[in-house]
Amino acid sequence: MPVFDSASGPQKLTRAELYEKAWSEPMATLGPKLGLSDTGLRKICDKYHLPTPPRGYWAKVAVGQRIKRPPLPKLPASMRGSEETVIVFHQPPRPAPKELVAQQAEDDYPAGVRRRFEADPENRIVVPAILEQPHALVASSVLLLRKAKVDEDLRLRTRGLKCVALKVSLSAVDRALRLYDALFKALEARGHRVTLVTNDNETSTVVHVDGEQVGIEIQEHVTRTEVPPLKPQTGWYSKKYVWEATGRLTFVLTESYLSVRGKWSDGARQNLDEMLNDIVFGLGDAADAIKSRREAFERAERERQAAEAKRREAEDRARRARGKARALHQEVRSLQQSLAVREYVAAMRSAADAANLPPEHELRAWLEWAEEYADRLDPTKALRVPDDPDPHAEYRTAWNSPSPEPERSSWWQRPWYNR
Structure with a gap:
């Protein structure tokens, strides 16, 4: 928060007050509170003969070191007087720089709290x-x-x-x-x-x-x-x-x-x-x-497991789709075979009728069996979702797939029937 309100006009600080403020916090944070940059505030301190913290002072304080600060010197005789010991600030307060705001926000996190606690001389x-x-x-x-x-x-x-x-x-x-x-x-x-x-x-x-x-x-x-050896060594020796x-x-x-x-x-x-x-x-x-x-690591493991589950799900969908395709092809073949058998039965019965074969002829019994067989092949009679005719085809292909034959670059390595 600013030290003063810009609407109230010029503000005043004594040398002693500014001296205490200069040694209470860094110039980078004190300057914006007074409406100045750190360089401008340092120039004012030099003008009024105010000692300021040297470079590295706040870093040493942060690790618990106690550094004696110089006393406030007296003004020269030419600057003495109550009106010279009052420092007037006419500029309105400046907003803190973005990096300072970020640093202050960081100090509010647990790490910042720990840092301030450990830097406190009472907790040394x-x-x-x-x-x-x-x-x-x-x-x-x-x-x-x-x-x-x-x-x-x-x-x-x-x-x-x-x-x-x-x-x-x-x-x-x-x-x-x-x-x-x-x-x-x-x-x-x-x-x-x-x-x-x-x-x-x-x-x-x-x-x-x-x-x-x-x-x-x-x-x-x-x-x-x-330790060098007492005499030169020609071969291997233990150092x-x-x-x-x-x-x-x-x-x-x-x-x-x-x-x-x-x-x-x-x-x-x-x-x-x-x-x-x-x-x-x-x-x-x-x-x-x-x-x-x-x-x-846990997030990466969860992502890996999710990707693995997604991959397995995709493989299962593809495997089920291939099983359905095999079942469909089997049903189509069965329907085609059923239609072909019925066409065969119709043609043979026409031929038997033309030849006036008696009902007790063995061919007519054969044709009745063939017609029953066509009904068993016909998928339209069952009206059900077909099952995969070969559910273990995926595993059998992976287990029993033949190994590829190695390439033979020379003529004498080729089989005799290819020479």
Whole structure:
């Protein structure tokens, strides 16, 4: 909403009021509220010696960093006076740009709500310096990791242990468990759930976010250096390496191909201890991506099943049509045969009458049987829908169809009768 009404005439702000507004929200959103562009508002701040947030300030605030802002300086002697400390805005409020409106609309969605919640300094996740009263999964993992052995790459071997997912060295396991402890407690405080899932002797750590399961793991970056042989080797030899643990941890999502951020690592300016809020927000993004992907798969499966049902229905219609055609051809042949038999019987009776054959002659008995046979062939006597005379023709054709004879390009490969 605009800060002032354009119908009420010019509006005034003191330097202190404009200073507070400039450090409360970005220039891109504050400018339209004051009827200016962000560049025009920045020029006014420079004119009245007002410090403004530097580039990247709001991005750092969004991840929970606290940056000290410079104090409001005094005006030069030439600008002092009550009339100079009042800034007058004559322009009417400008509508917000389309991209800003879209961003504000996006902030109203659950992702925007999560982003604002995690960016609030009051909700910052703090990693404890000492692991006291740990989460139940972390506490059980501590006992199990005491039995873990160290692999060649200096990382603990956790396969077969029902503990949190870790690929770290012995020197970094304490910090990794403290990160897990702070993260698990924060997730449960936000209404999520963390469980351990065992499959094929491999235990994975799964976060349940909005009904979706997101796998997580903490890894440590280790360096590998090849040890040169003491003397030149002429044949094959086994290379030897020296491994070194760096202490740099990385939090990864084990689910791949989600098109969202899936890795957070220690860096030169920021480490994982300061990224837990961003990780929690990223888990929500991953859950949304998993849900979208699952819904896309389900939608594609429904479409495939619908297409398959449509194809089968079309095949059934075509199969029934071919069966009806066979029945029709059979009925036509039967009618033609019936008419031919009756024509034969009529012709033979005429010939028998012309020859004055007695009624007890065997030919007359034969003609009576032939006439009965014509009635049995005649489909007009039954007045019913005929059945398919060969309902298994489709399957028999598919099963018993002869394989095509291979082509013979050379003359000696051809049968002797074609030479």
